[in-house]
Amino acid sequence: xxxxxxxxxSQLTLALEGRLDxxxxxALEACLNENIAGITALTFDLTGLEYISSAGLRVLLxxxxxxxxxxxxxxxxxxxxxxxxFDVTGFSDFLHIE
Amino acid sequence: MNDIHEITVDAxxxxxxxxxxxxxxxLEQADCPMKAQLQLDVAIDELFSNxxxxxxxxxxxxxxxxxxxxxxxxxxxxxFIDQGKPYDPLAKVDPDVTxxxxxxxxxxxxxxxxxxxxxxxTYARQEDSNVLTITKLF
Numbered sequence: 001x002x003x004x005x006x007x008x009x010s011q012l013t014l015a016l017e018g019r020l021d022x023x024x025x026x027a028l029e030a031c032l033n034e035n036i037a038g039i040t041a042l043t044f045d046l047t048g049l050e051y052i053s054s055a056g057l058r059v060l061l062x063x064x065x066x067x068x069x070x071x072x073x074x075x076x077x078x079x080x081x082x083x084x085x086f087d088v089t090g091f092s093d094f095l096h097i098e
Numbered sequence: 099m100n101d102i103h104e105i106t107v108d109a110x111x112x113x114x115x116x117x118x119x120x121x122x123x124x125l126e127q128a129d130c131p132m133k134a135q136l137q138l139d140v141a142i143d144e145l146f147s148n149x150x151x152x153x154x155x156x157x158x159x160x161x162x163x164x165x166x167x168x169x170x171x172x173x174x175x176x177x178f179i180d181q182g183k184p185y186d187p188l189a190k191v192d193p194d195v196t197x198x199x200x201x202x203x204x205x206x207x208x209x210x211x212x213x214x215x216x217x218x219x220t221y222a223r224q225e226d227s228n229v230l231t232i233t234k235l236f
Contacts, residue, residue, distance in 0.1 A: 007140050017140070022147040028120050053143040054208035064199045065175045081136040088214040090195030 003031050010040040010071075017048030020056030031058050036063070037076070040071035047077040052085055064094065074098055101128075101167040105162075109180060111150045117163055117226035120177065127166050130174065134234050137215040138176065141232055144208035145178050145187075153182025153228065173217070173235035180228050185222045187230065210229050 001018035007081055020028065036042070042063065046052075051062075060075070067073040076087065076098045086092045105120055107113045116140050125135045142163075149161045162179040192213075193206045213219055218233040 019143075021114065021140075021143040022111055047116070053140045054211055055143065055147070057207055061199060062203055068200070080148050081133055081140075084215070085140065085211060088195070089211060093196070094199040 001027065003028060005031070005035065007035070010038055012039045012041070014047055015045040015047065019050050019052075020059070021051070021053040022055040025053075025055040027093040028056070029062070032059070032063055032066075036066055036070075039067070042067050042071070043074045044073075044075045045077055046075060046079070046082060047080070049082065052082050053083050054080060054089075057085070057089060057091060060077075060091070073093070078087075080094075102164065103166075104162060104164045106160050106162040107180075109146075109150045109153060109159050111147060112159075113150075114146050118144060121163070121165060124165055124167070125174065128172075128174065129236075131236055134236055135173075138174065138232075138234055141176070141212045141216060141234075144212050145230060145232070148185075148187065148208065149182065149228075150179045152181045152185065152230060168233075168235075173233060173236050174233055175181050175232060175233045176227060177231040179230075181226050182228060184223050185228055186223070188219060 001016060001020055001024035004015040006013040012047045064073055078097055086095060103124055107117060121142060122135060159180060159182055164177040166175040168175060187209045190209055193212050212232060216232045217235045220231050222229045
């Protein structure tokens with residue numbers, strides 16, 4: 001998985017490419033740990049993401065919890081497979097998906 | 099006549115990409131639709147990582163994947179076999195997926211996700227082996 005970071009002032013976009021799974025989720029978690037402090041708007045751009053497993057869902061949930069007091073978190077450009085994963089796990093109910 | 103393939107590897111997380119590629123190659127030859135393939139890839143991540151983390155802990159061991167291409171109806175049956183501790187993932191209670199982000203525990207979604215995206219999932223303890231089969235129809 002590739003993570004592209006785009007930071008403008010306190011707004012951070014992370015564009016993910018490839019697979020967000022057991023093997024790659026720790027890299028995203030580390031990236032968030034390094035960059036989330038002081039961020040007031042966090043966006044995940046999933047244009048290039050093929051799929052997400054529960055290991056990736058855990059990282060998104062953790063990001064959502066950390067962003068709650070800081071500002072909005074948005075997930076963009078979700079493919080059909082990933083949308084279905086968000087739907088069956090109930091993540092669609094609390095993620096802001098654009 | 100079913101078309102059966104098998105691979106045995108060390109049950110370690112580092113082997114997830116290799117077994118995923120192995121399955122994807124066979125699925126592509128079988129004209130598996132992309133969506134079914136991605137769902138199977140997620141299932142491999144969930145099930146193989148469980149074996150790698152828990153089956154033999156704190157030791158390590160082997161995991162076998164057996165892939166059977168099905169005709170009438172077309173599909174695939176993927177079986178995960180390990181000789182670790184007896185573990186039936188289907189015995190686990192499903193997580194509450196109606197909870198808000200704040201109320202959620204981190205984890206517990208993997209097996210649930212597999213159950214929801216596959217057409218069938220069965221477990222058997224056969225002699226000294228855990229035998230878990232998922233079936234996805236195309």
